């Protein structure tokens with residue numbers, strides 16, 4: 180049911196955003212087929228819900244009012260300077276997919292030598308596969324996820340990663356999503372689907388980079404489906420060079436004995452919001468949802484997670500550590516649901532924030548909903564400043580106060596990265612972070 | 626000229642006077658032992674000399690190497706050659722020992738107008754130092770003091786001291802909790818540094834360390850004051866009779 184009545188009441192920013200969707204208004208929609216059907220569904224859901232406001236509980240700490248004031252236009256992205264992209268990325272030996280403003284760029288991508296049983300395709304080329312069309316948008320209840328609905332309304336391009344049963348990716352896959360708006364602010368909606376069949380294994384890195392220019396609004400959706408005994412390392416780097424918007428919705432469904440190792444490192448400016456929903460829909464699943472973030476300037480980083488223990492005997496671990504400098508704000512909302520069936524669940528959650536300035540702010544909201552009686556669930560949140568004893572110890576060894584602070588800040592973030600299980604990615608991100616922090620330290624971060 | 630001259634030093638912590646007029650002169654080349662009961666102010670004295678925040682000097686002065694020590698920031702004191710081996714070395718998760726010590730050595734070299742070491746040069750430099758001292762350097766790969774045993778922490782302090790080559794080393798109970806092998810290692814580290822231009826303040830509870838590091842002078846600190854000074858025989862006397870009778874005699 181596409182409600183023309185609702186369409187008339189759309190707020191202007193949403194109307195403008197939807198105008199840029201493929202096919203434009205429903206009236207002149209040309210495309211047919213599964214993509215068009217999904218788009219219509221997305222459009223219906225976002226039109227009904229509207230963009231989130233702080234009145235909605237999950238968005239209590241994060242405002243999109245600044246986003247509402249921008250006159251967004253569609254993808255474009257011409258003139259992006261890829262040399263600056265390189266310096267914003269970790270150095271990895273990986274297969275590479277590049278998207279510019281949400282569009283698969285086959286020239287910049289390098290998928291040579293992908294092993295048998297591994298498919299990495301532009302999403303439209305994968306739409307003949309019912310395993311793909313049946314899965315897209317199936318993990319996320321669009322009526323409750325307005326940003327995912329908005330993304331789905333734009334469903335047009337993106338990446339499918341599919342690993343057949345028993346196969347493994349021999350090198351990580353690096354998906355580089357670049358946002359560039361020359362002079363007119365640009366909104367784009369990347370879409371990723373990662374499917375691992377039984378006992379398949381892969382490492383996928385998403386790097387979301389926003390280049391200097393007018394603000395960009397990246398609204399990503401990533402869906403991950405792990406069949407029994409599949410193992411995925413799924414790591415994300417976010418780094419916008421200007422005050423834009425990097426919003427993402429990630430949904431993960433884990434079956435029996437699968438392992439999901441997720442990590443999100445957010446280093447850029449602007450507003451960042453990561454909505455992650457991980458469903459442990461199997462027994463003996465190991466689900467890891469970790470992250471580190473650095474707030475600086477006026478940036479706002481919100482990690483909102485929902486871990487759904489639906490079956491018994493599974494383990495989840497969630498550690499988010501944030502450094503908040505200048506006038507930045509960090510938000511962590513972590514909901515863990517243990518359903519009545521999910522006996523013998525082991526859940527651990529921790530959020531640690533380090534405040535570097537009086538004007539920085541951290542909000543931490545754990546939410547445990549436990550309906551099974553035999554569970555081990557722990558959660559903790561700490562918000563504090565740098566440790567005086569450690570600072571003095573460093574200074575007593577001749578290290579000046581600013582350098583001492585920088586060393587401790589770097590160590591705090593480096594330690595968070597240790598949660599990453601894939602050693603090559605962990606090392607690459609360690610190095611990338613160290614290099615990325617240097618100019619910030621020189622610029623007075625600490 | 627004395628390397629260190631402490632004159633009528635008063636200091637308080639949280640508004641409570643802990644040091645109540647300390648006088649102490651240390652000549653270059655000397656080793657002074659400071660002994661005293663728990664809570665007498667030994668660590669407070671070492672922190673005041675190293676410049677820790679919250680240890681407020683309310684009177685007196687400290688002249689070190691011709692400079693007014695109390696005017697300097699902690700890092701400047703360190704770069705000028707003051708080294709404090711902490712009674713309780715601090716754990717720094719996420720910072721490898723090598724990284725920490727390289728920052729430290731380079732800060733000092735920069736302060737003294739010398740070229741800084743790059744990572745490779747530094748590893749070579751530290752290996753050499755550790756070898757001279759017969760000291761394993763494997764601790765440096767780990768995060769600073771994290772998960773170290775008490776003995777490892779003290780050995781780590783000694784290694785840092787050896788690498789930084791201080792002019793004035795203050796050892797705050799570096800010998801506590803060490804077995805005899807570790808104690809010898811620490812003592813060797815201290816003795817290796819003994820030189821005509823250097824001096825040491827060795828804070829200890831026990832005569833034991835002083836068998837290996839023979840002091841030129843021994844002072845008894847009680848209730849924020851030095852109540853008795855003497856030569857190494859004073860340490861033996863304390864070992865035999867305890868503090869009580871000296872405290873009584875002083876009262």
Ligand SMILES: Nc1ncnc2c1ncn2[C@@H]1O[C@H](COP(=O)(O)OP(=O)(O)O)[C@@H](O)[C@H]1O
Nearest residue numbers: 638639643661662663664665666667668669670
């Ligand atoms: N940070 C502090 N806050 C409050 N009191 C302190 C602090 N440090 C030391 N003190 C007090 O100062 C006195 C001397 O302590 P300290 O210098 O550690 O003695 P020592 O090293 O000789 O055992 C003790 O009474 C101790 O309780």
Ligand SMILES: [Mg+2]
Nearest residue numbers: 667668669712
């Ligand atoms: Mg003490």
